[in-house]
Amino acid sequence: MITVQHDSFHMDQEYQRLLDASSSPGAIVTFCGLVRDFSGGQAVTAIELEHYPGMTEKVLQKIVDEARDRWELDQVRIIHRVGKLAANEPIVFVGVSSSHRAAAFSACEFIMDFLKTQAPFWKKEFTPDGSYWVEAKESDESAAQRWKD
Numbered sequence: 001m002i003t004v005q006h007d008s009f010h011m012d013q014e015y016q017r018l019l020d021a022s023s024s025p026g027a028i029v030t031f032c033g034l035v036r037d038f039s040g041g042q043a044v045t046a047i048e049l050e051h052y053p054g055m056t057e058k059v060l061q062k063i064v065d066e067a068r069d070r071w072e073l074d075q076v077r078i079i080h081r082v083g084k085l086a087a088n089e090p091i092v093f094v095g096v097s098s099s100h101r102a103a104a105f106s107a108c109e110f111i112m113d114f115l116k117t118q119a120p121f122w123k124k125e126f127t128p129d130g131s132y133w134v135e136a137k138e139s140d141e142s143a144a145q146r147w148k149d
Contacts, residue, residue: 001076001077001078002057002060002061002064002077002078003078003079003080004051004053004056004057004060004079004080004081004082005079005080005081005082006081006082006083007081008081008089008090009079009081009090009093011030011032011090011093014030014077014079014093014095015028015030015095017077018030018075018077018095018096018097019097021074021075021097022074022075022097023074024074024099025074025075025097025098025099026098026099026100026101027097027098027099027100027101027103027104027105028095028096028097028104029095029096029097029101029104029105029107029108030093030094030095030096030108031092031093031094031095031108031109031112032090032092032093033090033091033092033093033112034088034089034090034091035047035085035086035087035088035089035090035091036087037087037088039125039127039134042127042129043127043128044087044125044126044127045086045087045126045127045128046084046085046086046087046125046126047084047085047091047123047124047125047126048083048084048085048123048124048126048131049080049081049082049083049085049091049121049122049123049124050082050121050122050124051080051082051119051120051121051122052120055120056080056119056120056121059118059119059120060078060080060115060119062118063110063111063114063115063118063119064076064078064111066110066114067096067107067110067111070106070107070110071098071103071104071106071107072098072099072100072103073096073097073098073103073104073107074097074098074099075095075096075097076094076095076096076097076107076111077093077094077095077096078092078093078094078095078111078115079092079093080092080093080115080119080121082121092112092115094108094111094112094115095108096108096111110147113140113143113144113146113147114144114147116140116143116144117136117140117141117143117144118144
């Protein structure tokens with residue numbers, strides 16, 4: 001299940017949903033990303049995320065489909081928040097259940113790496129000195145590249 005939303009989420013509830021929906025889980029791996037309070041050595045007080053509704057969900061589904069092609073997965077859950085978020089708030093959740101831990105770990109990491117580089121989100125960071133739109137990072141591209149080899 002894929003959700004793009006303004007509201008926050010609760011890790012324990014999302015974990016339980018994965019467990020309840022899984023047919024025979026041997027492993028559940030989750031990742032929760034938080035809004036960092038720093039960027040490039042500068043304090044960040046908040047971010048604002050925009051997205052392209054409809055297109056964003058399609059791109060996320062394509063990433064999930066590719067993960068399912070690579071690994072034997074049971075359930076996959078992605079939540080990505082949009083709107084204005086304060087530092088240290090949860091921004092993204094990825095949860096994967098599988099009968100094997102290696103598949104769950106790899107798929108969770110793969111989904112995050114491709115989400116960062118392919119999903120149509122635009123991020124503006126707010127600092128004590130003003131705000132600016134964030135450019136794509138080479139480190140994110142490098143992380144996704146390793147899955148392409």
